[in-house]
Amino acid sequence: MNYPQCLICHKTVGWTGLVVNIGLSLLKLFVGFISGSQALMIDALYSAKDVLTSFLILLGLKYSKKPIDEEHQFGHGKAEFLFSLVVGLSMIVITGMFIYFEADKLLSGAMMQHKAPHMIALWTSLFVVGANLYMWYYTRCVAQQVNSPIVAILSDHQKSDAISSMAVALGIIGSHYLNMPWLDTLVAVGECLDLFHLGVKISWEALQGLMDVSAPQETIHKVKELTRTIPGVTSVESVLTRRVGQDIWVTLVIGVDPEITIERGKEISLWVEERLVEGIPHLGEVSVHFKSASGSLPELQMMENELAEMRQRFARRIETDSPDLGVV
Structure with a gap:
């Protein structure tokens, strides 16, 4: 670690991510509901997955640092990959269900009858963009300093959250000023597809870690x-x-x-x-x-080779000193 405060950040990053993302998730869910923004409600899933990731960080960082014991003679470091796999599979299942329901709404044309979301959703999404950019910078710094795969996942999530919230803001603007109220639902479907892809990526990287992937x-x-x-x-x-x-x-x-x-x-x-x-x-x-x-030969075989040479020299000495005895 390059700085003394890195140790403090390492210990608190899980709790910080947990508190911040719970707040953002509830905010987006509430505003999305009262404003009629499907995209903002789906965007709440981005923060919800970060809540799960932060919770698993608290478990993973604690468990992975347990000392070596008789049952785990190579340590507990792979616990982080296991927890990362849980995050990835959860995202695949949840977003797969949302993709089905949101795409059905879009293709059925039901959203064509809905009004554009209230402008409060726009201001909320812009606020969330700023919060996620700050969290992305903070968690990226921690991940680089401690080389933690699960903290790196949280950092990637915060960045994708900022991009998602910006897409929500653009969708709301398009719904109002381009007279395209269905654009909000289209953004929601895009968000679900992005989350599904992210879940597959996280699961694959976690599986590689569990299979002893080599260093870069x-x-x-x-x-x-x-x-x-x-x-x-x-x-x-x-x-x-x-x-x-x-x-x-x-x-x-x-x-x-x-x-x-x-x-x-x-x-x-x-x-x-x-x-x-x-x-x-x-x-x-x-x-x-x-x-x-x-x-x-490797070092152990080199030792055996030297011992063999010593035996041969000893045998030749016996033959020289006592030719009638022979050597067995």
Whole structure:
């Protein structure tokens, strides 16, 4: 984290999002109902999903930070992906139902008989745009500092909420000044389609996280660059990464001079680990192994190879000292 206040924001972002989005959701639902704006009422779903996301952040951030135990020897980091999947699937189901009902209204022509929404809906939607832009900036900052997938989802939601509310405002303006009262319902259908698409995207990203998706290519490239700066590293043989909640786990195999001792190889590995911890943000578990640059054997097999050579030398010495005894 770059700033001391980031720790405070990390702990309070869930509660802040929960309170703000409950207020925005109730405001849009109430004004949408009294003004006759279908789009503003559907827009309340955007804030409602953020309420659910904020609630899951409170659970996810708390549960994912639990220490390693006997039943969860790799930690609880994947809890955030699991909670993200719940958000995505909930959005798919709810918005799928609204798409059906709103599209039916639009295609049946029933909205052609309705009046344009009251102008109070326009002022409410503009106020909501400003509130969501502020929340987007705030949650994006927190997500970047703590590298939290579920806080990043909340940030994306706040941005989409601002865009949705702006579309509501444009729809209301069109309903009044273009004499197109059905435009409000058309915006509502568009909002539902956008929410459905967002739900699919969130679900897919959560599934990838649960399936040990690798770190971004730029992170892998940086791991290789930092490793090559360590004296004694002759090559980077392999880099394996995976996302575990907010952290990135790395398993690295480096190549070293085949003439050095095992102790020297272990020392070089420790240097690599220290450099990666210092240079890669949000790094969780790091495991560095070494092997001969010629591609002979990993460190454990190198030890076995040395033991085998010792046995051979010992056997030859016995044959030399006692030729009549032989060696079994």
